[in-house]
Amino acid sequence: MKLSQHDLRQLDDGYLQRLPEAALRALSLTLLADLKEAQERLQQNPNNSSRPPSSRAPWDRPGVDATAASDTDADEDDAVAPSRDATARDDDRAADAAAEPPGAPPSGDPTPPPERPKRKPGKQPGTPGVGRTQVFTAHATEEHRPTACHGCQASLAAAAAVCYTGFQSLDLVWGDPKEPGVRLRVVDHRFFEAGCDACGHHTREQPMQVADDPTLEGVQLREWRLVGPGLATLIVALSLRFRLSRARIHEFLDDWLGVHLSIGTIHQTLHEAAAVVAPVEATLLADIQDSGLLHADETSWPQQEQDRWLWVFLTATTTLYVIAGRGKATVTQVLDGFTGWLMSDGWFSYRGYARRLRCWAHLLRKAQGLVECYDADGRAFGHLVRTTLETLMAAIYAAREDPPPDGAAVDLPRAYAQELQTLRRAVAAHLGHRHDKTKALAVEFFNDWDAIFRVLEHPQLPLTNNAAERALRHWVIARRLSHGTRTAVGSRAFTLLASVIDTCRQRRNSPWTYLVKAITDRRQGLPLAPLPQVGV
């Protein structure tokens, strides 16, 4: 928008009548551009298609949850035991159990939990607001003066200007090897208004605001300008990389930097940073869809009272996090057009995808579980699974180290046909076994046989999903500390920032240098810089 409310209040009949033709034409163009922009914004809503495809997260389309629910009904209860098998989940279950206070009712207790008080987080209505009282001595003053009249375009270089508003911005400067340490820099920003000699219009230079991402609605940028790009980046780092709560960040800034920022400002700063980087999501998604090998994993993620799932999609150079339903819709939409190899666990949502690989670490752990169980058949089956997988793993490692000189593929399936056939028979024999865990592992091998043993034909493909599990582990700890997110907007802000941070780190670039530039550029109305490519 070129014209501010301050400008529009001054534009009336009389003003337009007085304006010479050339100036009137110029103003018409401005008005037309603003009107088109306003119309486009008006038409943006979740149910029409006028928005650019990138403006909405594909997994957040209406109906995603409905589909997810029906998927669950249709697929989850087929012959496969619904035991899901990510280490992350197992780890937290153990931790959750450990965290339970002694004497707590066992889970599954039928008494409903006490109703939560219907109190909204944050400032309560009627509570007196707390204004900013901290004023610093500025290191510099920056003046922002209008250069051309918003009415008639005449130059305002010679016009007398008065300061109509101003604010202090606090920024953090760090990482300069010539001047090691962290420095707080305070700048007084002054904004000026000037009257036009030619037409009488008063033009104000106004602070730039980052355009809201349509999927981050409700992001208000009231006090954001107080927090400079460097300080905003530190807040993002403390929140996501160091997993501090908003209250702890508030405490840290107060105690260590002598800066008093309200919890609300810290919260808005995080959401603004997410809105800043929102455009990279389309690129991350494209990288994933173009990749030859993708790791996927998921873990539960509470969002207020809803049970959501935190998904990770990870290639050699890109990490994308998504918080969405647990159903197939998320996978289908993220993998739209993907033709590479997909490494995942046995969760039903992935099963429709043909070029799938299974993590052997999970299968080996389950086999080990059987080896240690009390059922004699189960122990024997577990032992067979474990030794077969270990034999094949040794063969795969050998094939990786010593590929045949003529470039022909090693024919592992043929070389180990005997072992595979023995296992296949044992699997078939245990499909209806009375011991639940034995039956479950047999069914899992039966359903996923091709995905599990595909790696024999392509020994260079990975054997485990460790990369994706490692990526989720950091956030599993964050979830334990924060109990998830509160709103859909909060979840989206969280996944956007997490995706950018982890992708930068994966590419051996500083996410913090990137974020400082991104926030600086976008606050000046410049486009978002692309994510750094793989560095050295």
Ligand SMILES: [Zn+2]
């Ligand atoms: Zn003018």
